[in-house]
Amino acid sequence: MKKLFLGVLTALTLVAGSSIAATLDDVKARGNLLCGVSTGAPGFATVDDSGKNVGFDVDYCRALAAAIFGDPMAVKFVPLTSAVRFTALAAGEVDILARNTTWTYSRDTDLKQTFLGVNYYDGQGFMVKKDLGVKSTLELDGATVCIQVGTTTELNLADYFKENGMSYEPVPTADNAESQQQYLAGACDTYTTDASALHGTRVNLENPDAHLVLPEIISKEPLGPLVRHGDDQWADIGRWVLNALVIAEEKGITKANIDSWGDTKDAEIHRLLGTGDTDILAMMGMPKNALYNAIKAGGNYGEIFENNLGATGGINIERGVNASWTKGGILYSPPFR
Amino acid sequence: MKNYAYVREKSIPPSPPPLIEVGVIGWIRQNLFSSWFNSFLTLFSLYFIFICLIDFIPWAWGGHWNAKSLRECMDLDPNVACFSVLAARWEQLLFGLYPADQYWRPTLTFVFLILSIIPILFPRFFRYFWFSVIYPGLAIWLLWGGSIWSIAIIYIGVIFGVASFTVLSKGVIRSTSVNLTLSIVITLLFFLFLSSTLTEFLSYLIPISLPFVESLRMGGFTLSLIVGISGIVASFPIGILLALGRQSNLPIIKMICVGFIEFIRGVPLITLLFVASVLLNYFLPPGTNFDIVLRVVIMVTLFSAAYMAEVIRGGLAGLPLGQHEASASLGLTYWQSQRLIIMPQALKISIPGIVNTFIGLFKDTTLVSIISLRDPIGLASTIRADTKWNGIYWELYVAIGLMFFIVCFGMSQYSQYLERKLQTDK
Numbered sequence: 001m002k003k004l005f006l007g008v009l010t011a012l013t014l015v016a017g018s019s020i021a022a023t024l025d026d027v028k029a030r031g032n033l034l035c036g037v038s039t040g041a042p043g044f045a046t047v048d049d050s051g052k053n054v055g056f057d058v059d060y061c062r063a064l065a066a067a068i069f070g071d072p073m074a075v076k077f078v079p080l081t082s083a084v085r086f087t088a089l090a091a092g093e094v095d096i097l098a099r100n101t102t103w104t105y106s107r108d109t110d111l112k113q114t115f116l117g118v119n120y121y122d123g124q125g126f127m128v129k130k131d132l133g134v135k136s137t138l139e140l141d142g143a144t145v146c147i148q149v150g151t152t153t154e155l156n157l158a159d160y161f162k163e164n165g166m167s168y169e170p171v172p173t174a175d176n177a178e179s180q181q182q183y184l185a186g187a188c189d190t191y192t193t194d195a196s197a198l199h200g201t202r203v204n205l206e207n208p209d210a211h212l213v214l215p216e217i218i219s220k221e222p223l224g225p226l227v228r229h230g231d232d233q234w235a236d237i238g239r240w241v242l243n244a245l246v247i248a249e250e251k252g253i254t255k256a257n258i259d260s261w262g263d264t265k266d267a268e269i270h271r272l273l274g275t276g277d278t279d280i281l282a283m284m285g286m287p288k289n290a291l292y293n294a295i296k297a298g299g300n301y302g303e304i305f306e307n308n309l310g311a312t313g314g315i316n317i318e319r320g321v322n323a324s325w326t327k328g329g330i331l332y333s334p335p336f337r
Numbered sequence: 338m339k340n341y342a343y344v345r346e347k348s349i350p351p352s353p354p355p356l357i358e359v360g361v362i363g364w365i366r367q368n369l370f371s372s373w374f375n376s377f378l379t380l381f382s383l384y385f386i387f388i389c390l391i392d393f394i395p396w397a398w399g400g401h402w403n404a405k406s407l408r409e410c411m412d413l414d415p416n417v418a419c420f421s422v423l424a425a426r427w428e429q430l431l432f433g434l435y436p437a438d439q440y441w442r443p444t445l446t447f448v449f450l451i452l453s454i455i456p457i458l459f460p461r462f463f464r465y466f467w468f469s470v471i472y473p474g475l476a477i478w479l480l481w482g483g484s485i486w487s488i489a490i491i492y493i494g495v496i497f498g499v500a501s502f503t504v505l506s507k508g509v510i511r512s513t514s515v516n517l518t519l520s521i522v523i524t525l526l527f528f529l530f531l532s533s534t535l536t537e538f539l540s541y542l543i544p545i546s547l548p549f550v551e552s553l554r555m556g557g558f559t560l561s562l563i564v565g566i567s568g569i570v571a572s573f574p575i576g577i578l579l580a581l582g583r584q585s586n587l588p589i590i591k592m593i594c595v596g597f598i599e600f601i602r603g604v605p606l607i608t609l610l611f612v613a614s615v616l617l618n619y620f621l622p623p624g625t626n627f628d629i630v631l632r633v634v635i636m637v638t639l640f641s642a643a644y645m646a647e648v649i650r651g652g653l654a655g656l657p658l659g660q661h662e663a664s665a666s667l668g669l670t671y672w673q674s675q676r677l678i679i680m681p682q683a684l685k686i687s688i689p690g691i692v693n694t695f696i697g698l699f700k701d702t703t704l705v706s707i708i709s710l711r712d713p714i715g716l717a718s719t720i721r722a723d724t725k726w727n728g729i730y731w732e733l734y735v736a737i738g739l740m741f742f743i744v745c746f747g748m749s750q751y752s753q754y755l756e757r758k759l760q761t762d763k
Contacts (some may be wrong), residue, residue: 038720038722039706039711039715039719039722040610040718040719040720040721040722041722042721042722042723042724042727043724045721045722046720046722046723047425047429047434047719047720048723049425049723049725050437051428051429051434051437054723055722069592076551076553077553078553078709079709079711079715080709080721081706081707081708081709083611083707083708084611084614084615084708086707087614087615087616087618087619088614088615088618088709090619091618091619092618093618177721177730181730182727200724200727201727201728203408203724203727204406204407204408204724204726204727204728204729205728206409206411206415207411222675268532313724314724314725315724327499
């Protein structure tokens with residue numbers, strides 16, 4: 001209570017808006033990372049039956065916490081709705097936002113955020129009932145489409161159908177939940193939203209095999225973690241933890257075998273895991289074994305993907321474009337040197 | 338008399354009315370089928386209730402309770418409820434993400450809540466009112482933990498302030514207002530300079546503390562109750578003061594009260610919640626930890642107080658002017674006449690409106706899910722994001738609705754009891 005009282009008092013005397021520098025120091029002083037995640041996005045962030053935070057974005061933040069503190073549990077997850085996420089980051093309520101947020105030009109520039117990279121290439125897809133006999137979005141001419149109003153998906157849908165000279169009849173809905181109910185009740189032939197959400201929805205339908213997520217993705221929704229403008233060191237740390245997870249998958253470093261790379265000839269692995277002579281992690285103010293800890297926390301990118309979005313996670317999303325570039329995807333980290 | 342062959346000396350006991358006029362049948366005839374139109378309405382209503390329940394009862398009655406996931410429910414029987422989600426998540430719906438080994442704390446807080454409102458609700462237990470006074474501090478300490486002295490110091494400070502007021506009143510200054518202002522200044526000085534040292538000293542002397550639980554872990558129905566009850570308790574006195582202020586003869590006080598009430602009433606609650614959630618942090622210096630639950634409680638209280646003020650003003654307006662004049666002619670001061678004559682009558686008239694505002698406030702607490710707090714509605718979407726329960730809607734909302742119904746119905750029943758009890762004019 002006294003803390004609050006003094007806080008209000010300081011607020012009255014101090015002028016707001018003093019710059020927030022050296023996030024890393026703040027985080028270290030606090031002893032834990034404040035990570036903004038979704039209040040609930042299947043596969044990305046939620047709370048399991050025992051009250052533990054789980055998800056793809058959650059695992060990224062655990063890796064980051066492991067890099068800083070050596071302890072993947074030294075992180076507090078702040079649930080944020082899409083309405084408050086950017087202001088919460090800007091106001092300093094969280095250190096990093098890993099909340100399946102699409103990287104766009106205006107968010108990067110106008111909202112003064114720094115995106116650290118892409119951890120998941122999402123895109124808008126369509127779900128149909130199999131007995132409709134449709135195999136491709138291009139066969140959807142004249143279809144009724146359940147669509148969430150006021151979203152970018154609504155605009156993408158209009159653009160896509162116009163480009164391809166097709167017509168459709170929109171059935172407006174308020175959110176994904178309503179779209180799903182309308183679709184199941186037969187109010188529309190197909191319903192559209194981000195493909196990851198479609199996959200998440202499909203597995204729990206009464207009969208998943210009766211439904212199909214069409215292969216076409218009609219929009220770019222690159223999701224990634226972001227931080228505030230103005231602290232490049234902090235942005236570098238977040239970016240290279242993400243890159244390290246991607247490189248680890250590329251090199252075959254897993255949570256299980258991470259300790260067995262001591263005598264590898266690959267110099268990049270030595271630099272990454274801090275097993276070599278050169279300590280290049282000092283360049284961003286991190287301990288030599290920071291990225292080793294990050295990978296050790298939840299495994300490499302592929303393992304995290306599999307545990308949350310893949311078959312183990314129960315959503316069964318194919319790697320597709322999210323595979324490493326060595327396996328036909330577009331996941332590509334700059335070299336670690 | 339002898340001329341008569343027979344004289345009845347006792348009257349015949351009255352025959353029972355015809356069977357169809359009494360008992361169940363009679364009641365039904367009188368109340369449900371008294372005319373063809375009423376019969377039609379009765380049958381129509383019965384049909385309506387029937388079609389509402391025909392699907393719901395088998396759906397709810399046959400519900401699964403033991404499945405591990407929605408998928409499992411679907412495989413068992415997709416046409417009945419999957420209450421397994423409640424079995425798996427009931428603790429979260431009640432306590433949010435509160436540490437599992439500390440669940441006894443919110444539970445105890447709730448039990449104490451019931452005990453502490455009994456003296457307020459039922460006058461014959463009024464001698465236990467002291468418990469209602471210490472309850473808020475006790476509840477805060479139980480829920481958030483930490484050293485007991487950091488909460489107790491507030492009580493010590495208030496006692497200190499009241500004591501200084503009593504001493505001052507016996508002194509040379511006769512004006513209540515001046516004494517009140519002085520004692521408030523003294524209390525503030527106490528909190529500014531003395532309280533932290535005293536807290537540390539007492540914590541060192543008698544260390545009683547509970548593990549600290551941060552607001553981030555508050556959630557579920559506990560959070561709804563925290564926000565709702567604190568809002569209700571705090572908004573009532575503020576509402577009374579605002580209502581009196583609005584009727585005051587002092588222009589500045591009147592202007593402030595009118596301005597506040599009209600501003601708050603002109604703004605949706607969700608806007609105020611957004612201010613609490615995002616805007617406030619822009620103005621506070623970085624690193625200030627102004628607790629989110631406290632911020633929300635303050636906003637909800639201010640919002641509800643404005644409405645409460647108008648409800649009570651309605652009660653005040655319902656009193657004949659003669660009551661004011663009569664109390665003034667008895668020589669009562671302003672506060673005495675408010676306390677003894679005006680308020681008891683005005684509040685009695687306003688009971689339905691007051692309880693209405695309370696119920697509205699309690700239900701409005703679900704809006705906090707929009708600013709990312711994990712109240713039951715917010716938790717429902719979090720639970721749905723778990724692959725195991727993705728796609729589950731009705732079961733969760735039915736359960737949440739039931740919890741809210743119990744509390745709101747309880748409040749409305751109490752208000753009806755109170756109205757009956759205070760019915761002195763008939």
